[in-house]
Amino acid sequence: MSTEDLRIVWIYPDLLSTYGDRGNMLILAARARGRGIPVETIEIRSDQALPDSADLYLIGGGEDGPQALAAQRLNADGGLHRAVARGSVVFAVCAGYQLLGTSFFAKGSSYPGLSLLDLQSDRGPARAVGELHGVIDPRLGLPPLSGFENHGGRTHLGPGVSPLAQVTTGIGNDGTSEGAWRGNLIGTYSHGPALSRNPALADLLLRWATGAGYLPPLDDTWTDRLRHERQVAVAP
Amino acid sequence: MPLRAKVASSVSRTAAALSRAAGRGDGSVIGGWIGLKIDPELLTHLAAGRSVALISGTNGKTTTTKLTVAALESAGRVATNAFGANMPTGHTSALAKAGSTPYAVLEVDEHYLARVLEETRPRVVALLNLSRDQLDRAKEVAMMAQMWRTALAAHPGVQIVANADDPMVTWAALGSPSVTWFSAGQRWHDDSWVCPECGGAIQRAGGDWRCTTCPLRRPRPHWVVEEDGVVDPTGAWHQVKLQLPGTVNIGNAATALAVAAQFGVRPADAVMRLSTVTSVAGRYAQVERDGRLIRLLLAKNPASWLEAFDMAEAAPTLLSINARDPDGLDTSWLFDVDFAPLYGRRVLITGDRAYDLAVRLQVNGIPFEHVTSFPDALAAVPPGRLEVIANYTAFQDIRAELDRVN
Numbered sequence A: 001m002s003t004e005d006l007r008i009v010w011i012y013p014d015l016l017s018t019y020g021d022r023g024n025m026l027i028l029a030a031r032a033r034g035r036g037i038p039v040e041t042i043e044i045r046s047d048q049a050l051p052d053s054a055d056l057y058l059i060g061g062g063e064d065g066p067q068a069l070a071a072q073r074l075n076a077d078g079g080l081h082r083a084v085a086r087g088s089v090v091f092a093v094c095a096g097y098q099l100l101g102t103s104f105f106a107k108g109s110s111y112p113g114l115s116l117l118d119l120q121s122d123r124g125p126a127r128a129v130g131e132l133h134g135v136i137d138p139r140l141g142l143p144p145l146s147g148f149e150n151h152g153g154r155t156h157l158g159p160g161v162s163p164l165a166q167v168t169t170g171i172g173n174d175g176t177s178e179g180a181w182r183g184n185l186i187g188t189y190s191h192g193p194a195l196s197r198n199p200a201l202a203d204l205l206l207r208w209a210t211g212a213g214y215l216p217p218l219d220d221t222w223t224d225r226l227r228h229e230r231q232v233a234v235a236p
Numbered sequence B: 001m002p003l004r005a006k007v008a009s010s011v012s013r014t015a016a017a018l019s020r021a022a023g024r025g026d027g028s029v030i031g032g033w034i035g036l037k038i039d040p041e042l043l044t045h046l047a048a049g050r051s052v053a054l055i056s057g058t059n060g061k062t063t064t065t066k067l068t069v070a071a072l073e074s075a076g077r078v079a080t081n082a083f084g085a086n087m088p089t090g091h092t093s094a095l096a097k098a099g100s101t102p103y104a105v106l107e108v109d110e111h112y113l114a115r116v117l118e119e120t121r122p123r124v125v126a127l128l129n130l131s132r133d134q135l136d137r138a139k140e141v142a143m144m145a146q147m148w149r150t151a152l153a154a155h156p157g158v159q160i161v162a163n164a165d166d167p168m169v170t171w172a173a174l175g176s177p178s179v180t181w182f183s184a185g186q187r188w189h190d191d192s193w194v195c196p197e198c199g200g201a202i203q204r205a206g207g208d209w210r211c212t213t214c215p216l217r218r219p220r221p222h223w224v225v226e227e228d229g230v231v232d233p234t235g236a237w238h239q240v241k242l243q244l245p246g247t248v249n250i251g252n253a254a255t256a257l258a259v260a261a262q263f264g265v266r267p268a269d270a271v272m273r274l275s276t277v278t279s280v281a282g283r284y285a286q287v288e289r290d291g292r293l294i295r296l297l298l299a300k301n302p303a304s305w306l307e308a309f310d311m312a313e314a315a316p317t318l319l320s321i322n323a324r325d326p327d328g329l330d331t332s333w334l335f336d337v338d339f340a341p342l343y344g345r346r347v348l349i350t351g352d353r354a355y356d357l358a359v360r361l362q363v364n365g366i367p368f369e370h371v372t373s374f375p376d377a378l379a380a381v382p383p384g385r386l387e388v389i390a391n392y393t394a395f396q397d398i399r400a401e402l403d404r405v406n
């Protein structure tokens, strides 16, 4: 392992990988390699210690039981907290996004989260399933969010975080705002391989993680077609 | 049978026949629906007096059902829902159409197992596997295992035949006091890392598995796949000669032999009959069209894609993906599938959601060509074999292009 490599850690794929979550790691690695950036991808299972020196951490979605177990182990491990204190980048989806907050709801009761973002989650009136689109916070300089959501939770943001996007289709946090970000941490209800439809978001994570102010463009013909097709599909 | 059930049964048969005549598929859903409208207990009445086997699981149930029917036919006539209509309407229609038979083998959608168990009072239930499928609406895997376990515990007299290689199936089956275990292998492990009993980690070594914190572990199987054959509980090995491709189908054959044995059919008598199965509702079917020898493989979820890559030959391969209601609206599972086995083959893609697949293949480093229709795909490849792997409605679309090949 070289210290010049970009190090991406996928947290607990044994617990949190329900909807093609591996995709985000594969996409980030492919987009980094496409720019000639050497990458090391590391999968850390829930019975392993979490390294605190990686550049970018990914947390995926999962069912109630595994989500509660993951929160307990991540709090006991402390590696992610140390990494965040060092300025590492975190991208979390769905159950992983809820974990970043102060509390979340699973198996009928409330569990303490990692308290890395000022937000808390509870149960919504109905499961949110379907296309999720939104206008991303202009400070991030990204094109609209395009994704798919499938979750029963609702998330309430405190003053310490900003919404990732304002919802144009779907539910997201509460039908109005979607996801959250602060510093180098981003969470979203756009589940599974969220970055497959949002290459500019992937590149933002890579810029944060590498410190590069600019990354040369890649051929995103197919992603552009996919984004356009989904945009048309949800248009009124 | 009560008069109302007789009327319901007869109307059901007629409605199904009319629907078939009108070219609306095989009519099994509408026929069963009308029959159950007239007599809500029709399925119970139709199942009474038959020895019934139910086959359920995420993947392989249609094939295993057909293989079980072939094995059991050596003992007598068998009613079955051969067209894959695997909910109570389909079961009702199939039994009404078959008339009186000593046996019935029914494929059951995993969500309906509890209800069909209650209504058909089977002698045997075979449980194949549980994995993620149609995620945007199906029950999560752990919930499904819990539903099965509860349903089986309510019917302790039913003989269970279950896959010892799948931890979720094993745990569900242990709801019953009487289980025959088979080992059919499990290529897909990503839905069973967490123990359904205690939430601990499941550890795997070779084909074996055990929970690291509670006593749940792989039971010793009575029926085992060994090379191209099956070892029965007496230790005798039976060579299995199938016309269906892939090692997964040897596992399905082992299951069929284990189920048939519960009805007194000796594996040595049953095994020859398995080779009479050539295709299953279009799956594995080979069709010649304009000099292209086309083979259709259905892959509905990540586990079955891995099986399809194992079955497909190294030839030009068309992948077709839809995300309509029966498929599930979510395509994120594409990233659970590693398409690397296709590397080096000529890959064509089509379907409603070809762009999702295109993005996935690009990340996977697999070159591909996009075609907008099945005829375009045929025109694009030279004469010779064309493997087609498609998910549910995409498969049905292509099957329709090939005149509903069976």
Ligand SMILES: [Zn+2]
Binding pocket: B195, B196, B197, B198, B199, B200, B211, B212, B213, B214, B215, B216
């Ligand atoms: Zn356990």
